[in-house]
Amino acid sequence: MRLALLAAALLLAASSATAADTRIPAKALEQAAQLRERALADDTGWKVTESLTTEVGPRLAGSEADARAVAWAKAKFAELGFDRVWTEPVTFPKWVRRSESAEVLGPHAQPLAVTALGGSPGGTVEGEIVRFADLAALQAAPEGSLAGKIAFVDYQMTASRDGSGYAQGGAIRSRGPSAAIRKGASGFLMRSAGTDNHRVPHTGITRYDEGLTPVPSAALSIPDADQLGRLLARGPVKVRLAIDAGWDGEYTSQNVIGEITGRSRPDEVVLIGAHLDSWDLGTGAIDDAAGVGITMAAANLIRQLPQRPARSIRVLAYANEEQGLHGGKAYAERHAANAGRHLLAAESDFGAGRIYAFNTGAPEHARAATRQIAEALAPLGIEYAPGKGGPGPDIGPLAAKGVTWAWLAQDGSDYFHLHHTADDTLDKIDPAALAQNVAAYAVFAYLAAEAEGDFGSQAKPAP
Incomplete structure (x- = not known):
C-alpha cells in the first residue's frame, strides 16, 4: 500500500511538472x-x-x-x-572627436591612416615605435622600457561567422592603452580590430585605468599597420601622432521605446x-x-x-x-x-x-x-x-x-x-x-x- 501511494505521488508530481511546462x-x-x-x-x-x-x-x-x-x-x-511611444533619459560623459593624424618621420616620411580611439585625450606625441605581437607581449614588457616611446600592438584578427576573434581585438583596444602607460609609453597605436584589408581604420571605445594619466591612442588601418611593420623590419621608426579630441562634460540622451x-x-x-x-x-x-x-x-x-x-x-x-x-x-x-x-x-x-x-x-x-x-x-x-x-x-x-x-x-x-x-x-x-x-x-x-x-x-x- 505504501509503495502504491508513493507511485501515485510521483505520478501526480510528474503530471504537475508537465502541466507547468511552457x-x-x-x-x-x-x-x-x-x-x-x-x-x-x-x-x-x-x-x-x-x-x-x-x-x-x-x-x-x-x-x-x-x-x-x-x-x-x-x-x-x-x-x-x-x-505607445515614450523616452527614458540616459546620462553619460560626452566625448568629442575633432581631428587626428599620424605620420612617419625621417628618411621614410609618409602619412599613416589612423582614427582616434573613443575616449582618447587630445595631444601630439613623437616617439620611436616599439612593436608588440599582442596584448600579452605588451603587458610583459619591462617596467619603464617604453619611456618616451609609442607602443604599437600588431595583432591581426581573423574572420569567423560568430565573430569570436573580436575578443582579443577588443581587449587590445580597451586595455592596451593602460598597459602601455604602465610601461612608460607616451602614445599608443594598434592594428585595427578588424578583418578587412582596406585603408579605413576601425574606431571604438577605450578605457584608462584609474590613477593613470591618459595618452593619445589611435588605431591604424590594416594596410598601414602592415606598412609600419615593414618599415620596422628596416630599422627604427619614429612617428608623430596628433589627436584633437577629449571629454566635454555630460550629455543626456534618451532610450526611445515603442510598444504594441x-x-x-x-x-x-x-x-x-x-x-x-x-x-x-x-x-x-x-x-x-x-x-x-x-x-x-x-x-x-x-x-x-x-x-x-x-x-x-x-x-x-x-x-x-x-x-x-x-x-x-x-x-x-x-x-x-x-x-x-x-x-x-x-x-x-x-x-x-x-x-x-x-x-x-x-x-x-x-x-x-x-x-x-x-x-x-x-x-x-x-x-x-x-x-x-x-x-x-x-x-x-x-x-x-x-x-x-x-x-x-x-x-x-x-x-x-x-x-x-x-x-x-x-x-x-x-x-x-x-x-x-x-x-x-x-x-x-x-x-x-x-x-x-x-x-x-x-x-x-x-x-
Whole structure:
C-alpha cells in the first residue's frame, strides 16, 4: 500500500511538472507560419534602415545628430502605428572627436591612416615605435622600457561567422592603452580590430585605468599597420601622432521605446531592441541601423495581424551603446523591479547577415517552447542550438537583473570588415538577408508573446 501511494505521488508530481511546462498553442504556430512568409516579402526593415542612415547619418553619442536620432526614432515609431511611444533619459560623459593624424618621420616620411580611439585625450606625441605581437607581449614588457616611446600592438584578427576573434581585438583596444602607460609609453597605436584589408581604420571605445594619466591612442588601418611593420623590419621608426579630441562634460540622451499592446496580458512584454547611436566615421548601417530596422519592422508586422498577441511587444532603441552600454544599463536599473514581467529579451546588434542559429537561456520547463520557436524558425535556415548563445550587449544588464535572454545568431563573417569604419554604409546590406532577419524576429517575438507559461524571468534581489 505504501509503495502504491508513493507511485501515485510521483505520478501526480510528474503530471504537475508537465502541466507547468511552457507551450505555444497550435493556432499561434499556424499564424507564425503566415507571418514568416509575409515578413520575407515585406520591405519595411529596409525602408527604416535606409531612413535612419540617410536622414540622420552617423550618430555619435552626445552629438547634435544624437538628438536628431532620438527625434527620428520617436517619429518613426509613431509613423508605424505603435500604440505607445515614450523616452527614458540616459546620462553619460560626452566625448568629442575633432581631428587626428599620424605620420612617419625621417628618411621614410609618409602619412599613416589612423582614427582616434573613443575616449582618447587630445595631444601630439613623437616617439620611436616599439612593436608588440599582442596584448600579452605588451603587458610583459619591462617596467619603464617604453619611456618616451609609442607602443604599437600588431595583432591581426581573423574572420569567423560568430565573430569570436573580436575578443582579443577588443581587449587590445580597451586595455592596451593602460598597459602601455604602465610601461612608460607616451602614445599608443594598434592594428585595427578588424578583418578587412582596406585603408579605413576601425574606431571604438577605450578605457584608462584609474590613477593613470591618459595618452593619445589611435588605431591604424590594416594596410598601414602592415606598412609600419615593414618599415620596422628596416630599422627604427619614429612617428608623430596628433589627436584633437577629449571629454566635454555630460550629455543626456534618451532610450526611445515603442510598444504594441498585448490583448490579454499587456503588462507582460517580449522585448526586442537595437542601439540607436553609432560611431562617427560611417553612417552606422550595420552597427546598428540594421538592428533598429529589423526590430521596428518585426513589431510592425505583428501589429498588422488580425489579432494582437497575448503579451505586449516592446521595441527599444538604446542610447549610447558604443561608449559603455549606457542605455542598456539605464533601462535595466529603471526596470529591475519588473524583470519578471519581461518574458524574453533579444537584441539585434551584429550587422545584417542572415540568422543561422537560435536559443534561449530559459530553464528546463520552457525548453519545449524554445524548441517550438526553433521549429517555426527552421524554414528560414535557422538551426536550434541548445547550450549556445547569450544575451546581446545591451540585453546583458537586463539579464543580470533576472530577465531570460533569447539569441538569434547572425552570420558575422564579414561584420568586422566594416565594424566602426567609414565603410559602414547602407550599400553593404543585402535586402534579402535583412528581410530574413525581420522574419525571424517577427516569428520569435510573436510566438514568445503567445506562449502559455513563462520562460523563467524573475527579478533578482539587489546585491
